[in-house]
Amino acid sequence: MDPLEKFEHQVRDAVKIAFERLGTDVPFDIEVPSTGIADFAVPCFPLAKVLRKAPPIIAEDAAAKLPPMDLVSRSWAERGYLNFQVDDRQLSMATLGAIFDMKSNYGRGKVSGTRVLLEHTSVNPTGPIHVGRARNPIIGDTLARCMRAYGYDVTTEYYVNDVGKQVVLLTWGLENIPADKLSPVDRDKADHRLVVYYQRANRMMEDDPEVARQVGHMLRRFEDGDKEVMAKVRRTAKLMLEGIIESLASINVVIDQFTWESGFIEDGSARTVVERLTRSEHCGQDQGACYLELKPFGIHGKETRFFFTRADGTTLYTTRDMAYHLDKFSRADRTINILGEDQKLGQAQLAIALRLLGQERVPECVFYSFVSLPEGRMSTRKGTVVYLDDLIEEAEERALEEVRKRRTDLPGDRMLEIARAIGRGAVRYNIVRVQPEKPLVFKWEDALNFEGNSAPFVQYAHARACSIQRKAGAARGEIDPSVLTNEYELKLIRVLARYPSVVRESGEKQRIQALPAYGHEVAAAFNQFYTYVPVLKGEESREARLALVDATRIVLANVLTTLGLSAPEEM
């Protein structure tokens, strides 16, 4: 339930009537002025041509022809715009009414029943997640939450890459490298314990042709479908995955399902894709390897051929990915992939190939730019990586310092709990607040920012609201919103009223960065209210103000939850 809806409808109806009285029925826009000059505005410029009059005159004329509106307190013409200010009392009642009716559901859209399969993360199980890759689960999980809030039936999925040289190499390393030849493990966690084998195996393969031969042999057995090798590799991937899942859990990312790449080899569906593609008129062969010529489909570059088998007939990653997408289409109405920008060409090729298979559906993709370090690109080999686990640990430690400074009264475990909420939240918030397609340079000072536009800023406002409520004691009876008349109260109410439209923006249009921005706006409006308007000593306004605090608390909690952040009751 959107409290602003009925106001906008009334404005629209009234403007339609006014324009008709001026002799036109051209469609018009209603906008929300960014300057805050009015609640709604209708630009009259497009009518100038039709009515052969200057826009300011049209606005004046139309303003004079507006029918009476009970939800609007003021309407006026200004610089070619028709402006409207909604009635404060009506708005307060509608907004607080909607929030108290819906509580934790305030802002949610209608349940649509549309099944969405959202694939995200899907990092190769060869090492711990580093902050470059961490953009993926954070964007994916936040988008999933936003879409659920808007009413979609969302399932998240991780596509586990347990096929190919990387995991085979890691598996070889686990079997053949004695523990005493390894560099020390920096963290007692499955992925960190295993990655040293991967790094070591990589070096050994480069230096020693015999190792390369052994790994090559293992890979061939794997691709021939050797059950023993496949099971071994899968076990390795599973082990690594445990560590990755643990890291994800620490930033509140939970994945609903895991699909294993090797499954598409086992069940023959990758093979079926090959057979069907081979029948395409665009299919060609180069020394036994099959490809599609994609030049006619707008693919540019040095290589326009899209290979889907090797010379020995075995399938490639993209072939299996096609089988995976056909499987996804059978399970959901919409499929969304969160991918790094390096996947763009691959996805374009995939989309064309799927169409050649007769598929009308194509996956929707959200691409994000890479996170780099000030000194350049992250690379596991060069050791220029920051692991997500290290970032989280650092964030929590920094947060704990801050909590200790402020709250000497709390027991240690409570401090730790709050520090966790803050540290982890700060990490997520700082990733989602910028558009995915913008490049991101990782800087500790930004990632650990606890003030201004940050998660702790929003969480702090929530904690303040809770604190007032704790001190207020028993709940009130009926409240009269018409006593909420000062500028801080009204500003806050106007912000709270917009939440449903922000959920629509982030969930339907997939612009998740709108949500943290809105959270900041609510918190800022509340902090101003908090500074200048006494609540507990609010005398005859006390009950109404307590209701406003409660409404704000509900909205802040809803925003935080949808962002995957916790809403601490004290900080």
Next chain:
RNA sequence: GCACACGUGGCCUAGCCUGGAUAUGGCGGCAGCCUCCUAAGCUGCAAGCCGAGGGUUCGAAUCCCUCCGUGUGCGCCA
């Protein structure tokens, strides 16, 4: 070379899809605010040819074209 993205005060960023009033916030800087609900807060000040140039339009940060800069891709890798 070709393709795709990004370029907004010293730094980071919203707005771009769907053109409209004075371009959104934050960090940093400067100056203030705690006998009163948690100062992770609040107030004020300084700081912008919205990468450059052209076009479309009554009107362009927003749409189109060219150029410059940065990133990414163009494997019988995954």
